Amino acid sequence: MENLAAGPPIITLRGVSKTYRRDTIAVPVLAALDLDVAAGEFLALMGPSGSGKSTILNLVSGIDTPTAGRVVVAGVDLGGLDNAALAAFRARHVGFIFQSYNLIPVLTAFQNVELPLLLTALDRRERRQHVLDVLEVVGLNDRSDHFPRQLSGGQEQRVAIARAIVSDPSLLVADEPTGDLDAASAAEILDLIGRLNREFGKTVVMVTHDPRAAERAHRVLHLDKGVLVEAVRREQP
Amino acid sequence: MTRYLPYILRNTLRNKRRTALTVLSIVISLFLFCTLRTVITSLAASLESASSARLITRRSTSLTFMLPVSYRDRLAQIPGVEDASWMTWFGGIYIDERNFFAQFAVDPQRYLELYPEYRLTPEEKDVFRRERTACIVGEKLARKYGFGVGDRITLRGTIFEGVWDFTVCGVAYPATPDLDTNWLLFNGEYLNQRMGDFGQVGAFVLKLDDPARAGDVARIVDATFANSAAETKTETEKAFQMGFISMLGNIQAVIYALGSAIVIAIGLVSMNTMMMAARERTREIAVLKALGFTDRTVVGLVLVESLLITLAGGLLGAGLARLVFGLTDFTAGGFFPSFTVTDGTVAQALGIALFLGVVSGVAPAWNAARLHIVDALRHTG
Numbered sequence: 381m382e383n384l385a386a387g388p389p390i391i392t393l394r395g396v397s398k399t400y401r402r403d404t405i406a407v408p409v410l411a412a413l414d415l416d417v418a419a420g421e422f423l424a425l426m427g428p429s430g431s432g433k434s435t436i437l438n439l440v441s442g443i444d445t446p447t448a449g450r451v452v453v454a455g456v457d458l459g460g461l462d463n464a465a466l467a468a469f470r471a472r473h474v475g476f477i478f479q480s481y482n483l484i485p486v487l488t489a490f491q492n493v494e495l496p497l498l499l500t501a502l503d504r505r506e507r508r509q510h511v512l513d514v515l516e517v518v519g520l521n522d523r524s525d526h527f528p529r530q531l532s533g534g535q536e537q538r539v540a541i542a543r544a545i546v547s548d549p550s551l552l553v554a555d556e557p558t559g560d561l562d563a564a565s566a567a568e569i570l571d572l573i574g575r576l577n578r579e580f581g582k583t584v585v586m587v588t589h590d591p592r593a594a595e596r597a598h599r600v601l602h603l604d605k606g607v608l609v610e611a612v613r614r615e616q617p
Numbered sequence: 618m619t620r621y622l623p624y625i626l627r628n629t630l631r632n633k634r635r636t637a638l639t640v641l642s643i644v645i646s647l648f649l650f651c652t653l654r655t656v657i658t659s660l661a662a663s664l665e666s667a668s669s670a671r672l673i674t675r676r677s678t679s680l681t682f683m684l685p686v687s688y689r690d691r692l693a694q695i696p697g698v699e700d701a702s703w704m705t706w707f708g709g710i711y712i713d714e715r716n717f718f719a720q721f722a723v724d725p726q727r728y729l730e731l732y733p734e735y736r737l738t739p740e741e742k743d744v745f746r747r748e749r750t751a752c753i754v755g756e757k758l759a760r761k762y763g764f765g766v767g768d769r770i771t772l773r774g775t776i777f778e779g780v781w782d783f784t785v786c787g788v789a790y791p792a793t794p795d796l797d798t799n800w801l802l803f804n805g806e807y808l809n810q811r812m813g814d815f816g817q818v819g820a821f822v823l824k825l826d827d828p829a830r831a832g833d834v835a836r837i838v839d840a841t842f843a844n845s846a847a848e849t850k851t852e853t854e855k856a857f858q859m860g861f862i863s864m865l866g867n868i869q870a871v872i873y874a875l876g877s878a879i880v881i882a883i884g885l886v887s888m889n890t891m892m893m894a895a896r897e898r899t900r901e902i903a904v905l906k907a908l909g910f911t912d913r914t915v916v917g918l919v920l921v922e923s924l925l926i927t928l929a930g931g932l933l934g935a936g937l938a939r940l941v942f943g944l945t946d947f948t949a950g951g952f953f954p955s956f957t958v959t960d961g962t963v964a965q966a967l968g969i970a971l972f973l974g975v976v977s978g979v980a981p982a983w984n985a986a987r988l989h990i991v992d993a994l995r996h997t998g
């Protein structure tokens with residue numbers, strides 16, 4: 381699929397296949413898939429359950445490897461990287477937003493957000509400043525000492541988003557980020573993700589089932605039986 | 618790793634009861650280990666204080682058989698022997714069987730001269746030579762039971778039956794602190810007379826002109842009495858005590874077997890704890906790896922957590938042993954001259970704690986390193 385959006389591609393998939401192996405049975409999920417995502421784009425991936433949306437996110441974010449084909453993200457060809465280099469790539473370039481937030485329950489909001497910064501050379505004071513800054517962005521600076529169980533679902537997801545952006549990655553991957561939330565909280569989260577895309581220039585690739593969520597995207601792709609079909613395209617602002 | 622410490626500490630407190638029980642089991646086992654090892658080091662220390670400038674001659678067959686007292690003069694004649702004296706293990710009971718301490722009936726004339734490292738005044742020695750029922754107590758024993766000069770001590774004989782009354786005529790002070798003074802010596806003539814002049818003694822003590830010739834002299838002594846009715850076995854005092862200890866039932870081997878069993882059992886407990894702790898956290902580890910934590914880092918996190926738990930247990934266990942035996946002046950009823958938990962023992966206990974930490978952390982750490990992020994995120998939670 382050719383990329384018509386403005387800006388150079390930050391994600392390029394070429395001839396990507398993914399086949400899972402269950403015992404002796406091969407389960408093909410993606411076959412010879414091409415995809416380009418422009419820097420600064422907000423892309424939504426839709427499609428039936430089990431169609432391989434999460435698989436695409438996993439390949440793009442470097443937590444899974446394709447059976448065949450090339451994945452290039454932020455100028456890095458992921459095919460040539462070992463585990464340690466992939467970890468460094470994720471720390472540097474990718475912010476994860478999960479459906480179930482995946483915060484560490486024994487750490488406060490502050491400490492959860494700080495986790496990615498522990499991997500950097502920043503000292504304690506610098507880390508603290510970064511964490512407070514992003515908690516401000518997600519509107520939770522008054523909750524920094526709260527533990528996840530003391531927060532609502534929407535607040536937990538905002539902490540998770542703060543964690544995703546604290547090390548300033550260029551790419552955010554979100555797998556059904558509003559799947560566990562009520563409508564009001566979901567709208568807040570989508571507003572926040574939209575803001576991160578517009579104001580902070582984050583490239584967003586978001587998997588969603590929710591048409592209202594997809595409305596926020598510049599482009600909506602449908603994945604069905606391993607084929608990506610463009611459904612919607614809006615002008616970038 | 619220090620920047621990860623808050624997270625690691627929070628992890629150890631996640632299941633407080635489980636962590637506490639694991640630490641407690643390590644505390645108990647390493648306390649026991651320290652105790653058992655101190656038994657060995659205390660015995661070894663008391664051996665160290667034994668002299669090799671003296672030989673002990675006893676019956677070749679067994680310690681429980683005796684030798685004719687008449688051997689003394691012949692022993693004193695042997696070249697290389699400066700002086701000879703004798704003693705007999707009495708094995709009496711003071712009030713209650715639990716009050717165990719050594720009692721010897723000794724040659725009143727010469728025995729004290731052969732042991733100058735126990736300090737007595739000339740007057741005390743003099744009374745001991747003259748008074749039939751006189752006895753001398755070591756300083757530790759005197760302190761333990763509050764014995765002083767002029768006090769009466771009554772022993773119930775086991776080997777030599779009857780009730781035996783003694784009067785304390787002196788308290789012996791050790792020249793060096795590691796010398797055992799948990800004993801009582803009494804005038805051997807008294808024993809001889811009450812047993813109907815039986816003329817038998819347990820062992821002879823030989824003072825050597827030259828300690829370097831101990832081996833030669835011992836051979837000559839045993840050759841002298843070879844093929845007689847009562848053959849002898851002669852060895853240095855040190856070797857004699859060593860033999861005495863091994864006669865007590867190869868304590869060392871038993872202790873090492875016990876110690877290993879304890880450590881292995883507790884190792885399984887802490888291994889299980891770490892496995893459970895890490896398994897419950899599979900999803901979290903996957904999240905950390907997704908955030909960019911390397912395999913090495915998650916291995917470190919798991920290992921350090923495991924080490925924190927076992928080292929806490931080790932420090933508490935060894936510290937407790939130090940404290941308990943240090944404060945109570947414990948001597949196992951006078952069996953040990955001193956019962957001190959050595960630095961070496963503490964170091965070994967901490968070494969075991971370290972070992973337990975690594976062993977229990979290694980499997981979960983390996984699992985964490987191998988963990989496939991996508992599978993773990995998909996299948997758990």
Ligand SMILES: Nc1ncnc2c1ncn2[C@@H]1O[C@H](COP(=O)(O)OP(=O)(O)O)[C@@H](O)[C@H]1O
Binds near residue numbers: 431
């Ligand atoms: N580890 C795996 N082993 C076997 N099959 C898998 C594995 N992961 C995903 N699949 C299968 O691949 C297909 C696509 O999964 P996924 O990308 O999660 O779909 P989606 O996110 O679109 O619901 C599904 O049929 C799923 O069962």
Ligand SMILES: [Mg+2]
Binds near residue numbers: 433434435555
């Ligand atoms: Mg999915």
